Amino acid sequence: MLTIDQALERILAHTPRPRPERVAVEDALARVLAEDVRSDVDVPPWDNSAMDGYAVRAEDTGEDVTLRLLGTVGAGASADGEVTAGTAMGVMTGAPIPNGADSVVMLEDTDRSRSGQVALRIRAREGQHVRRRGEDVAVGDVVLTAGAVLGPAALGLLGSIGRTEVAVARRPRVAIVSTGDEVIRPGTPLRPGQIWSSNHLSLAGWVRASGGISIDAGTAPDDLEATVDVLRRAVADADAVLTTGGVSVGHYDVVKEAFGVLGAPIDFWKVAMKPGKPLAFGLVPGGDGRAVPLFGLPGNPVSCVVNFLQFVRPWLRGALGDPRPYLPVVDATLADDLRDGSGRARLFRVALEQGPDGLVARAAGLQSSGVLTGLVRGQGLLLVAAEAPSPSKGDRVRVQVFDDVWSRSDPGYPW
16 A cells, blocks of 8 residues: 555656646636746836826925926826926826936925925935836846746736736646446435435536636446446546546446556555545546546545545646645644544644634544535644654644635734
8 A cells, every 4th residue: 555655656757748828818817837927128117206296306305495397297198308406397106207307205295385386395315206117127037937826916917017928837627527326416306325426516626726627527337338438538538537436345346447448557546544545546548649647536525535635636736837736734733632543644624723822723523534514614634644643632733724725814904
């Protein structure tokens, strides 16, 4: 039985190189950049005013100094004329600094008591309230590097240098196949022994949240021939295929055998972890010569999601070119005793809260692999190595968080 690290190493050895595509900047939110972006322009493109006020020569300013007003420059206009000794020019925020001026006095620090003149109430320093050309971005600067995840601020930065398109990694297409005669889709009345499918919805959400495109490839019954047929169609349309259930040792668990029929011998199918031991992995030849990974995830809903987060998500993020494909990990103090003597690596569902001395982790309900509510109530997975004892109240622990928003703050800003 492989460790988590050993299984992950085998999986990531088959991560494909990102395939770039060009998209409009406004459509690039949350995409992974596939190229370094270098600026062809200075930002700002010229010295401009950071305030509404008056462009002056700092040496001419002081309390109770009156300067002759030459005119006003608005944002988007050019500054005609030159500020010389004893003169000033009105400027709006963002307006170019006229020749001869080296600072700006805010409107609030002046008094236009007489027409054509402005009275100053302060002494300015050189460069005051002036935004210099190129102080944000200079020509030739690399403003974003390949592998960056494009957030709203990055889109704004791309706009500031005039980019309308950007090269990003093509999103992997991930097909999801449910298995089992007992599994039916929500909206269909349950018969005795049947359950509504939750795994295909959870996995579709996690695929999209991880940057991929989810494909609902349907449900395969507990029949080898039918399962092979469903998987063959899924492989033809996807960069990776996820199955849920059918990978254990039961009489009706046919997924591993179906992998072999498709030409994807099982690389491994057990990982020393709890929850999530029955994980199958193999590669099947795609129609265009690609090697398509097949992930046989457990059917229990918590095990299914935990395995996705540990193995599928890193592969998917790697295929996007993300240099940091793993979920973030934070330190916390444990508020409960957690007991489990499985001898495998353990991943407990925990809720996080901000305590007086930092983060506090507490059990997010029952830890059974069939209790899906713990994943909803929790913000992460407490990681315990196979050789480590069960954690106790007060221990410092490491928690793999589901996303960067791992703490719940009170309304307002706690300065």
